[in-house]
Amino acid sequence: MKEAVIAHLRENRDQYVEELKDFLKLPSISADSAHHEDVRETAVWLKAALTSAGMDKVEVIETDKHPLVYAEWLRAGEEAETILIYGHYDVQPVDPLDLWETPPFEPSIRDGKLYARGASDDKGQTLMHIKAVQAMLEVEGKLPFNVKFLIEGEEEIGSPSLDAFVESEKEKLAADVLIISDTPMLSAGRPAICTGLRGIAALQIDVRGTKGDLHSGLYGGAVQNALHALVQLLASFRDEQGRIQVAGFYDGIEALPEAEKDSLAALGSGDEEMKEETGVRELFGEAGYTSRERTWTRPTLELNGVYGGFQGEGVKTVIPATAHAKLTCRLVPGQDPTDIFEKIEAHIAAHTPPGVTITTERHDSGKPFAAPVTDRAFQAAAQAYADVYNTEVAYTRMGGSIPVVETFDAALGVPIVLMGFGLPSENFHAPNEHFHLDNFDKGLETIVAFWAHYAQKG
Known part of the structure; x- marks a missing residue:
C-alpha cells in the first residue's frame, strides 16, 4: 500500500499545494474579534476539505467562541484501532504588518518556501494529515484503522473551549493513539519526535x-x-x-x-545554532544551562x-x-x-x-506535558521518519506550549505522538512565516509510512 499511496501523493502534489494556498488565504485570527467571521469561514472550508477527503461524518461544532471541526471514518470496524488526529486552523495576528515582504494572507512561494500566516503553524501541517488520509482512501478505498479528526479554532488563544469539550466527549474522541503535528523538527533534514511541552x-x-x-x-x-x-x-x-x-x-x-539527560546531551548545546537563528552575538539566560536546556x-x-x-x-x-x-x-x-x-x-x-x-x-x-516513548506508536513514527529522511530521529522537548495536550493526556489516557514537520526558523508567530515545501512533501510521505509501520503490530 505504502508505495502506491506515495506515488499518488507525488502525482497530486501541485494540487495539494494549491489547496493549501486556498486554506492560507483565510485570515483566521482567533484573537481578533474583527476576524470572527473569517474564523468561521475557515471552519466551513475545513468541513468541505474533510468531506472531499472521504470522511463519512464531518461536523462544525459550536463553542462559546470559535467552532471546532470534527470528522470520522470508522469503517475499519470495532476490532480495529483508532487514530485521532488533532490540529488547529486559527492563526496568530500578523503585526507588525510592515515587516512582511508579501501580504500575510496572499500565499507566495520563494526559494522553495511557502510564505503566509499559518503556513507552518498549523495549517500546513494539519492539511498534510487530511491529504495523506485522502490519498490512502483514493488508492485503497479503505484504511487499516479508524480515523478521527479534531481541529480547533482557538489554539492561539489558549484553547478556552476545548478542555470542556474533551472532558464531555471522551467517548466521541476515544482512540488508541493521538497524533499531533504542531511542533518543529530539530533542524533541516533532522526530524524530531517531541516528548515534552512547556x-x-x-x-x-x-x-x-x-x-x-x-x-x-x-x-x-x-x-x-x-x-x-x-x-x-x-x-x-x-x-x-x-x-x-x-x-x-x-x-x-x-x-x-x-x-x-543523556539523550539531550548527545544533541549538543545548540548554542551556536541559537546565535545564528536569532542574530545575537551572545546568549543570555539562567546560569548553568545550555540554550537547549x-x-x-x-x-x-x-x-x-x-x-x-x-x-x-x-x-x-x-x-x-x-x-x-x-x-x-x-x-x-x-x-x-x-x-x-x-x-x-x-x-x-x-x-x-x-x-x-x-x-x-x-x-x-496550560499545564506542561512530558510523555514516555515506550508505546509502539513512537517506534512506528521513528521508523517512518527514518524511511523518508534517511536519518535517525531525535527525541526532543519543545519550549512552546500546546495546552490541550495535557488535557488530552488526562482525559483520554492514550499515547500522544508529537511528530512535527516545521523548522524552528520558519517565523511562526512572527512576520514572514513560511513552510519549507520539501518538508510538506516529505511530511506527507512520513505520515503514510507511519500508518504502514503502525499497522505492523508484531
Whole structure:
C-alpha cells in the first residue's frame, strides 16, 4: 500500500499545494474579534476539505467562541484501532504588518518556501494529515484503522473551549493513539519526535497612579509616575543573570530522567545554532544551562509588551497616569499555572511601589506535558521518519506550549505522538512565516509510512 499511496501523493502534489494556498488565504485570527467571521469561514472550508477527503461524518461544532471541526471514518470496524488526529486552523495576528515582504494572507512561494500566516503553524501541517488520509482512501478505498479528526479554532488563544469539550466527549474522541503535528523538527533534514511541552501562564499588569495624565513641570517630583512604578516592579522579577526572583517559582520542578539527560546531551548545546537563528552575538539566560536546556527544560518569565504614556512623534511633557505590561511564563513538569499565577500576584503585591495601585488579569494558561516513548506508536513514527529522511530521529522537548495536550493526556489516557514537520526558523508567530515545501512533501510521505509501520503490530 505504502508505495502506491506515495506515488499518488507525488502525482497530486501541485494540487495539494494549491489547496493549501486556498486554506492560507483565510485570515483566521482567533484573537481578533474583527476576524470572527473569517474564523468561521475557515471552519466551513475545513468541513468541505474533510468531506472531499472521504470522511463519512464531518461536523462544525459550536463553542462559546470559535467552532471546532470534527470528522470520522470508522469503517475499519470495532476490532480495529483508532487514530485521532488533532490540529488547529486559527492563526496568530500578523503585526507588525510592515515587516512582511508579501501580504500575510496572499500565499507566495520563494526559494522553495511557502510564505503566509499559518503556513507552518498549523495549517500546513494539519492539511498534510487530511491529504495523506485522502490519498490512502483514493488508492485503497479503505484504511487499516479508524480515523478521527479534531481541529480547533482557538489554539492561539489558549484553547478556552476545548478542555470542556474533551472532558464531555471522551467517548466521541476515544482512540488508541493521538497524533499531533504542531511542533518543529530539530533542524533541516533532522526530524524530531517531541516528548515534552512547556506549559504557560499569561498575565496582564495594569498600573494606575494619578486620576489623569499630569503636566510634568507642575507635578513632577510630587507624585508617582505610573511608568516609573511599572519599570521598578518589572525589574524585581529577575536578577542580572536571568534567574526569576518570584518566591517559590522553582518549587516542585521535576528532575529530568537520566536517559533523557543523556539523550539531550548527545544533541549538543545548540548554542551556536541559537546565535545564528536569532542574530545575537551572545546568549543570555539562567546560569548553568545550555540554550537547549533553557528552552526545553527550564521555566521562564518573559515580558511580551510594555506600554503607557506618550508615544507619538516629538515630546509631550506628561506624567502618565497609567502603565501596562503583558507577560508570559513557560512552565515545566512539576509546575502548575494556577500556583504560578498566585505566586506572581503575591510578588506584585509585595513589590508595588508607593503612589500607585496595581491590578492583574489572568489570560492563557496550560499545564506542561512530558510523555514516555515506550508505546509502539513512537517506534512506528521513528521508523517512518527514518524511511523518508534517511536519518535517525531525535527525541526532543519543545519550549512552546500546546495546552490541550495535557488535557488530552488526562482525559483520554492514550499515547500522544508529537511528530512535527516545521523548522524552528520558519517565523511562526512572527512576520514572514513560511513552510519549507520539501518538508510538506516529505511530511506527507512520513505520515503514510507511519500508518504502514503502525499497522505492523508484531
